[in-house]
């Protein structure tokens with residue numbers, strides 16, 4: 079009985095004990111909040127990445143012959159699309175021509191004055207077919223989105239024909255008509271361009287046979303609209319053109335470099351459809367044979383899910399989460415140290431009481447559990463409050479952030495840096511349970527050392543002096 | 545614990561060195577210490593404090609222990625109270641060899657059979673007078689067992705505190721009590737479980753003469769009423785007349801044992 083009674087009494091009467099509770103509280107609430115944010119980031123990232131990429135991507139390696147056929151993969155666009163769309167789980171497929179290049183904004187004198195800034199932006203030109211593209215990716219939604227930057231509506235006039243010139247655009251008489259492009263809303267904002275702005279694209283083409291540098295090409299284009307996927311970073315590095323325009327410019331009429339595919343049920347079907355497609359497309363000569371079959375060169379990347387192609391980014395976030403877990407484990411360690419320090423102090427301070435307890439008939443085990451209970455109660459209270467605070471904070475993080483940003487006049491969560499316009503949080507029960515039990519366990523281990531010291535204190539020494 | 549408690553009934557007082565004080569019969573043996581030695585190791589030196597002490601304490605006996613400071617009185621008391629293990633020798637309490645018992649059994653002996661009163665009261669600063677008094681009962685029982693008996697123990701504690709004139713101080717913490725009051729609470733605590741043995745190490749050493757006298761009277765009165773074996777360490781030679789037996793310690797041994805109290 080005395081253990082319950084005394085541990086409770088010691089804790090109540092000695093406010094310093096709450097430092098141990100406080101350290102556990104801070105650790106637990108911080109752990110829960112940060113884990114919720116990290117999980118939120120991960121899930122939100124997956125959503126965004128998935129939105130802008132199609133479910134599957136077929137990227138044939140055209141310049142390596144297919145062994146069994148003694149031929150290069152076929153470049154027949156209609157053929158491969160038909161072959162893919164045959165599959166029941168496929169709801170849409172679109173050919174794309176992807177080619178790297180540069181965007182040369184107006185006022186490019188800057189190239190001269192500031193060589194570091196380059197004045198040019200590396201981008202991918204993405205030649206797409208409308209409306210096939212709409213059926214296989216999220217481009218339509220990305221074009222529909224309300225513009226966030228600047229006062230003007232930069233969306234294309236006609237979503238059915240997004241590459242049509244804006245109504246108020248009149249090409250200069252003497253020049254040949256500019257080709258239309260769609261660019262990321264943010265990229266446009268950075269370079270001060272809006273619907274109707276003209277700029278120059280540059281690229282270099284290589285001889286497909288020899289790989290020799292063939293010629294540099296420049297092309298004046300006009301922005302006919304902007305888009306915004308939720309993945310800001312990616313929007314900075316791609317520019318949409320009509321596929322035939324890009325193909326003509328590169329001297330590859332009708333060609334494609336990849337086919338994007340949308341599935342009816344990605345989570346359920348992606349594995350089976352990939353293996354089906356691998357067989358069908360390779361036997362029809364569009365991609366290299368199944369890497370599972372021995373004796374052939376392996377080209378697993380020719381057929382990938384969006385997760386494969388963004389694998390490193392997803393893994394980076396996962397990895398960050400693990401790293402964070404380790405760092406936060408250190409937070410727990412510090413919290414455990416708090417419990418240890420306070421309880422050690424308690425034991426030193428209560429030497430005399432320990433001696434009296436022994437004289438009155440306490441066993442070492444009883445005294446051990448008395449002090450363990452103090453650590454345990456501290457931990458439980460800190461843990462419970464920490465869980466409460468952590469979960470509450472996780473649910474109200476955006477309000478808290480807004481308030482803090484307001485109070486300090488500093489944007490804590492810079493929406494321009496991240497891909498999200500709010501701080502995403504996901505509170506998982508398993509995470510809370512893990513954190514809660516880890517914190518209590520840490521506290522008990524930390525409490526064990528001073529408690530053992532108390533249990534084996536010599537009562538005679540403890541009682542000797544006032 | 546019951547077996548130990550039952551022992552108390554047996555063995556009617558028949559002792560060779562029976563103490564005759566105010567007509568009381570010598571009681572049965574409560575503590576029997578034989579050949580107690582205690583030495584401390586300090587560095588590579590061993591310091592011998594007790595060089596073979598024999599001592600018996602009987603039921604109803606008032607035994608006073610005197611001696612110069614540093615002569616080893618407290619050391620001996622700790623050994624007799626099973627708080628300290630002798631380097632050599634045997635201590636039996638209630639017929640049980642204290643150091644061959646398990647730790648738990650020994651703790652039970654201390655809890656049920658020995659009451660301690662210290663010079664510095666040694667009350668818990670966090671508990672009030674009543675709670676301090678109840679502590680031995682809390683140590684004796686687990687949570688539920690204690691809850692079941694709480695009422696009786698509380699009644700008993702209140703009765704003791706009333707008897708000691710502390711009825712107005714029940715909710716006071718030690719910090720708000722005078723030395724004499726604290727010592728009276730400590731005696732109430734020592735007596736709560738009705739132990740047959742009471743060990744008091746200079747219980748008045750920290751009190752002025754008048755207060756010390758009230759505390760002593762109280763201690764003697766309880767000893768008589770309950771027929772306790774009282775082992776009292778004191779520096780006050782005048783107390784000798786009020787003891788059944790006085791032992792003088794010198795250089796780690798008991799020099800003289802006087803059955804006839806010297807008049808003070």
Ligand SMILES: Nc1ncnc2c1ncn2[C@@H]1O[C@H](COP(=O)(O)OP(=O)(O)OP(=O)(O)O)[C@@H](O)[C@H]1O
Pocket residue numbers: 539584586591593611612613614615616617618619620
């Ligand atoms: N843990 C220890 N280590 C070393 N020496 C000790 C220890 N405990 C006690 N002593 C020594 O043992 C001797 C006896 O101490 P003890 O406290 O028993 O004396 P005492 O007779 O009670 O004295 P007092 O009348 O002052 O209370 C002293 O010299 C003391 O220094």
Ligand SMILES: [Mg+2]
Pocket residue numbers: 617618619745
């Ligand atoms: Mg002493």
